[in-house]
Amino acid sequence: MTLALSDIHLRDPFVLPVPAEGKYYLYGTIGETCWKGKPRGFDVYVSTDLTAWEGPHPAFRPDPDFWSDFNYWAPEVHEWQGRYYMFATFKADGRCRGTQTLVADSPLGPFRPLGDGPLTPRDWECLDGTFYVDRHGEPWMVFCHEWVQVQDGEICAVRLSRELDRPVSEPVLLFRASEAPWAEGIRGGANYVTDGPFLYRAGTGELLLLWSSFSDGGYTIGCARQAEGDINGPWVQDAEPLYKRDGGHGMVFCTLQGELRLAIHTPNDSPNERPIFIPVEERDGHLSAFPKEEVM
Incomplete structure (x- = not known):
């Protein structure tokens, strides 16, 4: 079946x-099982032009x-050493939410779980792990330590094994949500959300970290930057968000024609x-989005 984007009910879109x-x-x-119901796993859609999509194809179906x-x-899929690795968030009763890796030989899957559970600390409520390879070729996962546990949501990083099946360092705190001048607290203002981190290296060498929270425009994407390109920081928050029209969990990809696109879901309800x-568009290390030209 051929579908338009408007036919596909997904949150947290990721394009490979x-x-x-x-x-x-x-x-x-x-979307149908995001907040309630038994999830069937993860699906994947395939396109040659970003307009007409085939699917859904079953990318991951859990064993009993x-x-x-x-x-x-929030499944993401990245190529690493000739294979495809999915970073996805899961939870169970009595266990903290966390991000685990899965692996397949094809972007279509089938993906199978790696390791013995989440890469995030077992006593932390975490979500939205994303993959990053530093300038030394070392793999990392950047993830959110959730506001539901720490109130002021955090973005953290942990170095991974070459197999991407386990952490090989303690988590490093990169920044807290309230450090962004545009971010607003929720539930009385005391809680600050961190969602959907994604790393992008600018042509200037700066490392940009896109992430989502809430502002006076609703669900919002901001950008933190590290001038030396070092994952450990220090990180500086851009004063103005990249997108504040009640859409978020963004990632940047390059089209087959060499153009940059920001993938988000919107609205957030x-x-x-x-x-x-x-x-x-990237200019002098800064990204600018042009929402009036949205590709639906």
Whole structure:
């Protein structure tokens, strides 16, 4: 079946371009089971032009003994050493939410879990792990330590094994949500959300970290930057957000024609959220989004 983006009910969209195939692979949180219900796993959609999509194809279906039974959230897929690795968030009753890696030989899957559970600390409520390779070729995962546990949500990083199946360092705190001048607290103002981190290296060498929280425009994407390109920081928050029209959990990808796009879901209310792709321009280490030219 061929679908338009507006037909695809996903949150937290992630696009993997595969130039050798001339294809794009789209993953995300399945909207119907995001907040309640038994998730079936994760699906993937395939396109050659970002407009017409085929799917859904089953990318991951859990075995009966898989440890998690709800909150299947925010799958990302990255190529690493010739294989494809999914970073996805899971939870179960009595266990903290966390991000685990899964692996497959194809972007279509089937993906199978790696390791013995989440890469995030077992006593931390965490979500939205994303993959990053530093200038020394070392793999990292950047993730959110949730506001539901710490009130002022945190963005943290942990170095991974070469197999991406376990952490090999203690978590490093990169920054807290309240450090962004545009961020607003929720539930009386005392709680600050961190969602959806994504790393992008600018042409200037600066390392940019996109992340989502809430502002006076609703769900919002901001940007933190590290001038030397060092994952450990210090990180400086841009004063103005990248996108503040009640859309978020963004990632940047390059089209097969060499153009930048920002993938987000908007609006942030269920069941109306849908993925969209917004043209992006990089200039002097800064990203600018052009939402009037949204690709639906």
